[in-house]
Amino acid sequence: MGINPGYFVGEAFQSFRRNWVMSLVAVTIIYISLLVMGAFFLTGTLLNKVVSSFEQKVSISVFLKDGAAPADVQSLQQNLVADKRIKGVDYVSKAQALEKFKERTKNVPQLVEQLRGNPLPASLEVSLVDPRQVREVVKTIEADANLAKVIKNPGNPEADDIKYAQEVVDRLFQATNVVRLFVAVFMVLLFIVSLVLIGNTIRLAIYSRRREIGIMRLVGASNWFISTPFLMEGVIQSTLGALLAILTLVLAQSFIVPWLQSTLRFLPVTITSAALGQLSALLLLSGIVIGLLGSGAATRRYLKV
Amino acid sequence: MISMRNVSKKYAADKPALADVDVEIGSGEFVFLVGHSGSGKSTFIKLLLREILPSTGEITVAGQDVVKMKNWKVPYLRRNIGCVFQDFKLLPNKTTYENVAFALEVIGRSKHVIRTQVPEVLRLVGLEEKVDSYPDELSGGEQQRVSIARAFVNRPPMLLADEPTGNLDPATSLGIMSLLNRINKTGTTILIATHDREMVDSMRKRVIALENGRIIRDQSRGVYGYGD
Numbered sequence: 001m002g003i004n005p006g007y008f009v010g011e012a013f014q015s016f017r018r019n020w021v022m023s024l025v026a027v028t029i030i031y032i033s034l035l036v037m038g039a040f041f042l043t044g045t046l047l048n049k050v051v052s053s054f055e056q057k058v059s060i061s062v063f064l065k066d067g068a069a070p071a072d073v074q075s076l077q078q079n080l081v082a083d084k085r086i087k088g089v090d091y092v093s094k095a096q097a098l099e100k101f102k103e104r105t106k107n108v109p110q111l112v113e114q115l116r117g118n119p120l121p122a123s124l125e126v127s128l129v130d131p132r133q134v135r136e137v138v139k140t141i142e143a144d145a146n147l148a149k150v151i152k153n154p155g156n157p158e159a160d161d162i163k164y165a166q167e168v169v170d171r172l173f174q175a176t177n178v179v180r181l182f183v184a185v186f187m188v189l190l191f192i193v194s195l196v197l198i199g200n201t202i203r204l205a206i207y208s209r210r211r212e213i214g215i216m217r218l219v220g221a222s223n224w225f226i227s228t229p230f231l232m233e234g235v236i237q238s239t240l241g242a243l244l245a246i247l248t249l250v251l252a253q254s255f256i257v258p259w260l261q262s263t264l265r266f267l268p269v270t271i272t273s274a275a276l277g278q279l280s281a282l283l284l285l286s287g288i289v290i291g292l293l294g295s296g297a298a299t300r301r302y303l304k305v
Numbered sequence: 306m307i308s309m310r311n312v313s314k315k316y317a318a319d320k321p322a323l324a325d326v327d328v329e330i331g332s333g334e335f336v337f338l339v340g341h342s343g344s345g346k347s348t349f350i351k352l353l354l355r356e357i358l359p360s361t362g363e364i365t366v367a368g369q370d371v372v373k374m375k376n377w378k379v380p381y382l383r384r385n386i387g388c389v390f391q392d393f394k395l396l397p398n399k400t401t402y403e404n405v406a407f408a409l410e411v412i413g414r415s416k417h418v419i420r421t422q423v424p425e426v427l428r429l430v431g432l433e434e435k436v437d438s439y440p441d442e443l444s445g446g447e448q449q450r451v452s453i454a455r456a457f458v459n460r461p462p463m464l465l466a467d468e469p470t471g472n473l474d475p476a477t478s479l480g481i482m483s484l485l486n487r488i489n490k491t492g493t494t495i496l497i498a499t500h501d502r503e504m505v506d507s508m509r510k511r512v513i514a515l516e517n518g519r520i521i522r523d524q525s526r527g528v529y530g531y532g533d
Contacts, residue, residue: 007410010494032335089440106468116403142501211394211396212396212407215394215396215407215408216411217383218380218383218388219383219384219388219396219407219408219455219456220380220383220384220385220412220459221380221412222380222381222412223377223380225411225413226411251320270352271429
């Protein structure tokens with residue numbers, strides 16, 4: 001059969017022109033929905049970077065008393081390494097601790113000069129697979145029989161000997177979870193509105209062409225032939241919305257990210273081109289799915305095919 | 306070409322629109338279906354086009370079982386049945402040529418086929434002078450010729466006409482009937498639902514008369530009848 005694929009695209013664009021007000025509204029709403037979705041996606045990737053940079057800093061330090069038996073320290077270290085929740089355990093000797101301290105305070109050399117000998121303790125630096133498990137891991141460490149032998153104050157380890165930055169992590173995760181939930185609900189609502197609006201423009205398009213559709217049925221046009229232009233119209237609308245959203249976000253991030261970088265020097269704020277590629281794919285795909293669902297439902301309902 | 310066996314159609318429980326209809330129409334026949342409004346003519350035609358399904362009975366059209374047919378196959382059934390209506394059903398924003406070509410375009414015929422078949426059928430119905438006219442520039446008779454051309458351009462084995470002369474004056478109606486007669490001569494089965502008494506009486510073709518959903522008369526070379 002010699003069906004010209006241009007026929008469907010042509011029909012779809014013609015109908016777009018005919019009902020341009022409704023089409024514009026539908027495109028705008030899809031644009032806004034996808035813009036929100038994309039903005040959230042980008043903020044998410046940024047936040048993930050920041051959180052993971054924090055996560056690397058969230059390690060548990062176990063300070064050892066001077067003169068702890070190396071064998072005891074080693075068996076504690078071995079127990080910890082065997083734990084699946086623990087990524088690694090580094091032994092930092094007193095000398096290394098002093099080096100690190102010097103490094104950190106090199107702007108104020110008097111600080112080190114005033115030190116007599118080396119008052120800094122050796123320590124085990126425990127890094128975690130999932131920083132959210134910090135408390136549980138601390139409990140496990142406290143339960144280890146070797147711990148009492150290597151720290152100063154076995155009665156209350158958390159007073160001096162075990163240190164970790166729990167609260168920062170907790171707050172970070174709480175905040176991102178709330179934001180995630182809020183945005184998810186908002187996005188579902190926007191998607192529903194988009195679906196309804198696309199469905200409505202397709203309904204109008206079908207209504208304005210009901211004579212032609214009647215004749216098409218009469219002379220035996222197949223169902224897919226009748227409905228394809230309408231599906232196409234929905235997909236064109238949503239793709240247009242998606243492309244506009246992608247364009248807006250790419251432009252916006254090219255201004256916002258450098259500004260963030262200059263204001264938040266201490267945080268790693270970057271968006272890779274891979275992330276932008278993912279963003280485009282995500283928005284385009286969501287757009288096409290919304291368009292197909294909306295116009296598919298409308299053709300099913302109003303064309304009865 | 307058409308076969309109905311014990312076909313009944315009930316919209317409401319008490320009064321059937323069609324009751325126990327048994328009909329055979331052979332290939333190449335020319336048949337009038339007559340009856341008052343509400344006698345079941347429209348139901349008869351809708352059943353053939355599978356716009357509706359019968360309550361009971363079997364229907365075969367052009368070798369296809371209409372009752373058991375899957376929904377998606379219905380368009381292919383309709384390609385075998387050219388349809389002509391009282392109100393022409395032409396697209397006002399398309400010319401004569403475009404209206405006829407539309408019927409071929411939407412069933413996916415190639416441009417080449419369209420370019421050869423459309424002028425041919427327009428010559429057959431005598432509208433070669435009016436190819437570029439829009440429907441509102443044509444007389445009623447001419448518009449009906451366009452709609453016949455559209456129904457026939459795909460060369461279906463059968464034409465179904467529902468009151469084709471209902472909006473036309475007697476002289477024009479005669480022209481339409483002789484056109485349909487000519488198409489019948491090419492071997493196409495023609496079924497015309499009508500209450501145009503003079504037409505039926507002058508043509509002397511097979512007449513199937515319906516009353517209250519039942520066939521009350523089926524005679525070859527018949528007349529309109531009913532005695533009123």
